[in-house]
Amino acid sequence: MAYEFRLQRRVEFSETDAAGIVHFSNFFRYMEAVEHAFFRSLGYSVMLRDHRPPLGFPRVAAACEYKAPLRFEDVVELHLLVREKKPRSLSYLIKFTNLSAQPPREVARGTLTVVCVAKNADGSFAATKIPPELAEKIQVAPAALLE
Numbered sequence: 001m002a003y004e005f006r007l008q009r010r011v012e013f014s015e016t017d018a019a020g021i022v023h024f025s026n027f028f029r030y031m032e033a034v035e036h037a038f039f040r041s042l043g044y045s046v047m048l049r050d051h052r053p054p055l056g057f058p059r060v061a062a063a064c065e066y067k068a069p070l071r072f073e074d075v076v077e078l079h080l081l082v083r084e085k086k087p088r089s090l091s092y093l094i095k096f097t098n099l100s101a102q103p104p105r106e107v108a109r110g111t112l113t114v115v116c117v118a119k120n121a122d123g124s125f126a127a128t129k130i131p132p133e134l135a136e137k138i139q140v141a142p143a144a145l146l147e
Contacts (some may be wrong), residue, residue, distance in 0.1 A: 003141040005038035007078045008099065011070050021069035028062055031094045031110045034078040042137045046114075051131065053121070057090070057114040064110040074100040076107070081141040088127045089115045090138065093146055 009030070017023040039046050048055040070076055077097045084091035096108040117125040129135075 001137060001139040002038070002042060003082045003139045004145070005034060005041055005080045007034045007037050007080075008075055009033070009078070011072055011074045011076060013072050016072050021071055024064070024066065027064045027066070027096065027108055027110060030076070030078055030096070031062070031064070031080075031092075031112050034080045034094060035092065035112060035114070038080050042134065044134055048131070053118045055128065055131070056117055056119065056125075058117060058125075059112060060089070060115050061091075061113040062111070064108055066108045068098070068101075068105065068107040070096070070098055070107055074098050077104075081145055082138055083111070083141060083146050084113075085135070085138055085140050087129045087135075089113060090130070093141075 011022055015022050015026045036046055046057045075098075077099050079095040079097065081093045081095070082090060083093045091113040092111065094110040094112065095106055096110070097104050098107045101107075115127050116130045118128040119125055130138075
């Protein structure tokens, strides 16, 4: 069972603003990227198109607190931790660490809450339970890691 996933990436020039730092909105893209990589590591996608009805995991809450900037070509580690698991939803804590800093340091923390939804034939969505075969692969991280 998994409760964490780590992803490293290098900051691209296009992700920076006029001040030369990563634009705040890109932290939300990074959170989405690490969540997708977490699902892939479990053998799934956040879009379960083969399921009947098809399932997805839209965001219902997202936040990020910034402690220090990231700049072009910095290497950042995204550390996703499952902080809460309910029958129909998952909540994550994502820690951003600048590995290019000496010493490496945490530069931001983000949170995401997603809900499993079924896409009905009429195009509407309804919250539904996370499929058991996926839910059994995910557990909540130990409290000490969530500090």
